[in-house]
Amino acid sequence: MEQGILLSTGSDIDFMIHGVFSYNLFGQEVWITTSHVCLLIVVLVLLLFFIAGGMVFRRAEAIPGPLQNVLEMAVEFLDGIVSSSMGKNGKGFRNYIGVLFIFILFSNISGLFGLRPPTADYGVTLPLGLLTFTLVHVNQFRYNSIPSIWKDVCSPLPPWLPLWAPINLIGEIAVPISLSLRLFANVLSGTVMMALVYGLLQWFATGWPAVLHVYFDLFSGAIQTYVFCMLTMTYISNAIGGEE
Amino acid sequence: MNFDENFILGCSAIGAGLAVIAGIGPGVGQGIAAGYGAAAVGRNPGAQGKIMSTMLLGQAVAETTGLYGLLIAFLLLFVKPLI
Numbered sequence: 001m002e003q004g005i006l007l008s009t010g011s012d013i014d015f016m017i018h019g020v021f022s023y024n025l026f027g028q029e030v031w032i033t034t035s036h037v038c039l040l041i042v043v044l045v046l047l048l049f050f051i052a053g054g055m056v057f058r059r060a061e062a063i064p065g066p067l068q069n070v071l072e073m074a075v076e077f078l079d080g081i082v083s084s085s086m087g088k089n090g091k092g093f094r095n096y097i098g099v100l101f102i103f104i105l106f107s108n109i110s111g112l113f114g115l116r117p118p119t120a121d122y123g124v125t126l127p128l129g130l131l132t133f134t135l136v137h138v139n140q141f142r143y144n145s146i147p148s149i150w151k152d153v154c155s156p157l158p159p160w161l162p163l164w165a166p167i168n169l170i171g172e173i174a175v176p177i178s179l180s181l182r183l184f185a186n187v188l189s190g191t192v193m194m195a196l197v198y199g200l201l202q203w204f205a206t207g208w209p210a211v212l213h214v215y216f217d218l219f220s221g222a223i224q225t226y227v228f229c230m231l232t233m234t235y236i237s238n239a240i241g242g243e244e
Numbered sequence: 245m246n247f248d249e250n251f252i253l254g255c256s257a258i259g260a261g262l263a264v265i266a267g268i269g270p271g272v273g274q275g276i277a278a279g280y281g282a283a284a285v286g287r288n289p290g291a292q293g294k295i296m297s298t299m300l301l302g303q304a305v306a307e308t309t310g311l312y313g314l315l316i317a318f319l320l321l322f323v324k325p326l327i
Binding site: 015185227 | 308318
């Protein structure tokens with residue numbers, strides 16, 4: 001079947017990635033896959049969630065209802081992790097980190113609802129990594145002078161001897177790649193493991209793989225979300241620097 | 245020299261098996277982190293939450309190298325770049 005899509009094997013192991021719809025782009029056959037559809041579903045669910053949250057908070061009460069309670073807890077938690085790891089630099093980043101956290105969490109957990117987690121696709125995680133990378137460098141240039149950045153780039157050696165600069169630059173470029181690959185590989189390994197369990201054990205895999213779902217989708221997904229956000233905050237506050 | 249497809253597939257499988265040996269390093273590293281985490285909780289049970297989050301963050305970062313090996317194995321097995 002669809003030969004252009006990675007991981008779409010013809011055997012009985014189903015990695016849950018299929019072409020839904022194909023079109024021609026500059027003479028190349030391009031597929032809309034289940035990943036795109038699942039990403040769209042996640043985004044729509046988040047949109048509905050946010051609209052519902054906005055309606056709840058328009059009529060916020062002193063004694064919160066169930067949804068208001070959950071939302072207040074979520075916002076408090078997100079504010080807590082941002083202010084605990086970024087200090088007073090964190091004020092402007094609460095929105096970004098909150099959106100990142102909720103999006104990645106919902107994407108990872110969507111595996112529980114029979115979707116293919118959108119984060120199991122490198123096309124989703126690399127832009128997230130690049131966003132972080134852009135934020136890091138924009139803030140580095142906003143809060144530091146050019147000479148001090150140059151001093152940072154040739155850091156172990158003095159600034160007039162930029163022998164070490166190429167290695168530091170490679171280290172900078174490795175940041176978004178390692179961030180995105182970590183998230184991608186974790187979610188992908190969970191997906192592949194579940195596909196192998198379901199594909200190879202056939203009828204024997206009834207009921208008990210729920211335990212594996214709890215580990216791969218819930219636990220691993222939540223941890224990776226937390227790690228991604230923590231590392232983003234650490235990199236940004238390192239780039240801003242000089243907070244104490 | 246011309247190898248047939250099955251030979252390359254077999255070699256890819258061996259390569260994938262060798263690539264996931266990379267999992268040894270993160271295993272040891274995460275174990276050490278968890279051990280020190282447990283010791284820290286024993287010494288100061290009040291700071292359990294902070295120790296826990298620091299430990300998990302460090303473990304997730306240490307895991308990355310193992311995941312690179314896993315990715316290489318996936319590439320060799322499912323994407324089959326050598327054929």
